[in-house]
Amino acid sequence: MTRNAELVPPSPRAMRLGLVMSFLLMLFALGVFILSLEAVRTPNDDGYRVDVTASGCEPNRLEVPAGQRTFTVVNRSDRAIEWEIVDGVMVLAERENIAPGLRQPLTATLKAGDYAMTCGLLSNPHGTLHVVAGESDAETPALSTTAFVGPLAEYRVYTTLQLRKLHRSAAELRDAIAAGDLEAAQQAYRDARRVDLHLAMPIGLFSDLDQRLNAHAADFEQRENDPAFVGFQRLAGGLFEQQSTAGLNGAAEQLVADVDTLTARLKSASIPPAQLADGSARILETWLDHHRDDDAIGQHDLADLVALTEGADKIVSLLSPLLESQSPATLHTLEANLAALQRDLQADADSSASRSAADDADLLQATRALARSLTGINPALTLEG
Template identity: 55%
Template sequence: MSDNASPSVPSAGLLRLGIVLSALVMLVALGLFYLSLEQPATGEQGTRVTITATGCEPKALSVPAGKQRFVVINQSERAIEWEILDGVMVLEERENIAPQLQQAITATLAPGEYQMTCGLLSNPRGTLTVTPVQGADVAPAVSAKAFIGPLAEYRVYLTLQGRQLQAAVDDLQSAIAANDLPAAQESWREARLIDERIALAVGLFSDLDQRLNGRADYFAQREQDPDFAGFHRLAVGLFAQQSTAELLPVAQQLNADVRQLRARLNDDGVPAAQLTRGAARVLQAWHDYQQSQQRVSELELADLRGLQQGADKVVSLLAPLLQNQVQSVGALQQANLALADALQQASPDRAALLQRSQGLAQALAQVNEQLAPGY
């Protein structure tokens, strides 16, 4: 054979075999990638609780007091939320945990008996027992006395916002009763904006928050479920269906729930620990929900504006109090301004909104941890 002869060419059979093997390698790689997304990581540290279609497994948990990490695994076929409740008060939550995925949640808990929501709001609740730990108490970075002024001012803020919310809901009910769709839509937008401004306070009461702000996905029959009510049920009629038909009972229930909310806030107020924790929680919930969506709708964008305005109030109250005690207060103010700037754009960028909403949520959560390890 000549030294200049061309290299041998693989046969057609070998080429086909190579293509098949390459395809198999790619399929295996894709399968491993899919499993890494869908399957809970077995090495994840924390107390594990699995949510099924019918409830929590285990149904009862026990952990020591202090800072605890929970790994919530969703093995149902629906996106779910998980909450730690003290009576009707929400202490910690994570929303929109997708099917077959998991979320880690950190909570600092005092000794006591608590409840856990377990997927669909119709599912039976689980129990969480938090046992005492000797010598676990740590002095807060900011004294309780220092919170008196900010809490009093925030209580006035809630009172004023509550009055505005009641007036907007009254107008909404009247417009629906009169079958005035444009007026009803305008009143809904006004009422919803106020509801989101005080979302951290509304979110403290699980029963009212469920009726006022529960999304259809959290109910067994979704939009057709008889317990699906509140702002999201009204939005389906007013904006998706462009109709006020059959909405008057929903508006009347909303009105009654707002009156009850105002009474509870007047009696109980908001605990100091919940100012930053609650503001962080509702921002994180918005972020988590939007991650599962293709775009940010006009109504969801308005929701974020209300949440940022509510967070801005909290930041303005606590920044002077924290200036000398917490180094991250500057980061908190910067995160708040960054989200406000993103919302002021004529066409806000979805990626920027997701990044900055979570950035502000994380900054608020960090400040909350520094206020007092026991919060």
């Protein structure tokens, strides 16, 4: 039988070479890691990175080419934050409820110009987003603007009627709170909130009004005690969590005033055609931002989603004739996803049993599918934001 060869210890030179190679490999791995972090700060396939700290955005000024751009928003503060791209008071894109330490992508189609970036807390200073025209960008011929005259006119009638309902319900809510009638105030709140969410798309175009009407306590420095925290979330906390009308008179008065302001703005402003679909997708994504996969969906949140879906249904009905001629496949997918979400919501309404985690997961999945379908409308209609 042949004897096994004896093991020969490595020479000092080989050991030194091995150590050097290991060190070089460590340096290479560290360099790759650092470059992967820095890469999101500059243009690449993943887009542009914005870090939101407790005091604002880093960088506070960002320059990007016009067109569809993806931003990675990183929360480096100790509380959930939101990030918006705002043109004057009009919100073009937003991402809400980004948890501390996490990052969320946001994709927006931007024309050349200067925009503001909200940076976490509503009291933080805004950043600046400078969008530069790209000479080499090929432009796709857009559908004629006259094609949207009919849908926009019909939507103006719809918003006018909804605003009347909202003003009436908000006034009833204010009066019930002033009278200390909790039951009447709760019902008036439900009526007003439903209409508010039917109008979530046009309300969401106005950053200041949207913040007063729909911001959450976590968006403010002093949370529930912040004097700037008014609107539906403030009222819901008092009426349903505390079961009291005490201390809500100011918020109810402000609500009526904000509805009046909204009415005046929508009367004189025209809604950009591209915002019909993109704005509707954004408000569904905002609802999703506040509902993690492992969080139970409460009854108030469920009622909000029902109202948001009703508002999205109106948009789909307005744009369906255009999609039928331009992109039947897009319309088919959109209508299928809308119907699926409506079925899930109806099943929840018809069921007397408590909701399960599987029910919540199905609802979140159906909502995401509808939001994605809505974002496909503008490309199908060659609409630019």
